[in-house]
Amino acid sequence: MNKKERAEFVGKTLDAIYPDPPIPLQFSNTFTFLVAVLLSAQCTDKKVNAVTPELFALADTPQKMAQIPTEKIEAIIRPCGLAPAKSKHITALSQKLLQEFGGEVPKTFEELESLPGVGHKTASVIMSQAYGIPAFPVDTHIHRLAMRWKLSDGTSVEKTEKDLKKLFPQEEWNRRHLQIIYFGREYCPARGHDVAKCPICSQIGCREKV
Structure with missing residues (x-):
């Protein structure tokens, strides 16, 4: 797969697992x-x-x-x-x-x-x-997985944000941010990652030393 194909597979998989990802923090306003x-x-x-x-x-x-x-x-x-x-x-x-x-x-x-x-x-x-304004916040999970999935080279958080914004349509950015965080926690941890059991890495190939 090329980078665009990997991004499309990632997006489809994330939408299937987390169609409506909730905000994990509790707040009232x-x-x-x-x-x-x-x-x-x-x-x-x-x-x-x-x-x-x-x-x-x-x-x-x-x-x-x-x-x-x-x-x-x-x-x-x-x-x-x-x-x-x-x-x-x-x-x-x-x-x-x-x-x-x-x-x-x-x-x-x-x-x-x-x-x-x-x-x-x-x-x-x-x-x-x-505010629902398109943005792509990059935390440690997203930075790590973007590199693992070969969507960015891991040079910097700024580079990762720029690369992900190019790969995913703007209307997807807000939910992709949350989806990747949830996926990293549940399926794609930094340590003890089992590629064979990962719905994304098992299909697209990934960098293991991340």
């Missing part, structure tokens, strides 16, 4: 979604979902969050890792949302990436999953 995505950096969604109910019970809007002492936020989110930095970012972005965006989460990449602690991947997740 766009602000709490933004905070949850920020917390998910270098942390599992399961662990994020375990700590956010307590945090969001205290503050589920930037107005409320800006009033919570950063030290209290840090104590709540400590299980997620990087708590000192993440808590400061949550306080600072809440304040900036109030000061510059009327308390609303902005809808452009430039504005989102101007928020403390919000990089391109986080902004892409918000754009795609909160």
